[in-house]
Amino acid sequence: MKVYIDFDDVLSETAKAFSVLVKDMFAIDVPYENIHFFDLKKSFNLTDVQYEDMMVRAHQPESLLAYDEVTGAVDTINEWVDKGHEVYIITGRPSSAYDASRQWLDEHNLDRVKLYCVDKYGRDSFIKNSEFSISLEEYYKMHFDFAVEDSPAAFKHLEHLKDCTVAVITRPWNETSEFPRDNYVRCYDWNEISNLFESAISNNQK
Numbered sequence: 001m002k003v004y005i006d007f008d009d010v011l012s013e014t015a016k017a018f019s020v021l022v023k024d025m026f027a028i029d030v031p032y033e034n035i036h037f038f039d040l041k042k043s044f045n046l047t048d049v050q051y052e053d054m055m056v057r058a059h060q061p062e063s064l065l066a067y068d069e070v071t072g073a074v075d076t077i078n079e080w081v082d083k084g085h086e087v088y089i090i091t092g093r094p095s096s097a098y099d100a101s102r103q104w105l106d107e108h109n110l111d112r113v114k115l116y117c118v119d120k121y122g123r124d125s126f127i128k129n130s131e132f133s134i135s136l137e138e139y140y141k142m143h144f145d146f147a148v149e150d151s152p153a154a155f156k157h158l159e160h161l162k163d164c165t166v167a168v169i170t171r172p173w174n175e176t177s178e179f180p181r182d183n184y185v186r187c188y189d190w191n192e193i194s195n196l197f198e199s200a201i202s203n204n205q206k
Contacts, residue, residue, distance in 0.1 A: 002142075002145050003197075004148070005147070007092075008091065009171055010070060011110075012104065015173075018054070019031060019032045021054060022054060026046070026054075028045065028046070038151050038152060059093065061100035064101060065103060074108050076193065076194045076197075081112050081113065087112075088116060089105065089110075090116050092118065095117045098117055115133075118139045119136060120157055136157070139157070143161070146197055148169060148193055149168055152173070164183065165185065168186050169190075170186055
């Protein structure tokens, strides 16, 4: 099985860190459970300048390396790799964040997974002259059998994968989202994601 896994809020608790960061930077108190929009500018009610300042700070290496692991993610992914499955981390972070993101993966015992930065959201202006490690066109040539995502904004980048099971890990900003097709399945934690993965393997073997 070839597996697509998003980074932020799938592997790392990024939004929880952002909630703390915004409070520290601007004295704006929006608890994690009240982040109801994937658009962070809207969720935190930030000005354009505040949003860019926050995103620059959030993508500094010391910030990226400090994000906590989502419970169960590392153990589950390593089990998949041990069984011979190919795991790819497909993140919307710009390439300027690649080295710190790679270091985070390595430090969390995910040194065997591949990492690609793809412009999934068209929002890289906060890192001036930023680039991505592969283009969307290159990404669309890749095939995956199973995917783990949290962002409704990224669903459109999975639509070419007609036979791919998509696990959508529940977050405050996707609780009311409608899924494009019935191959999208809501999962509340990595234990449910693991169970869905085993079901996908069984269905592929039929």
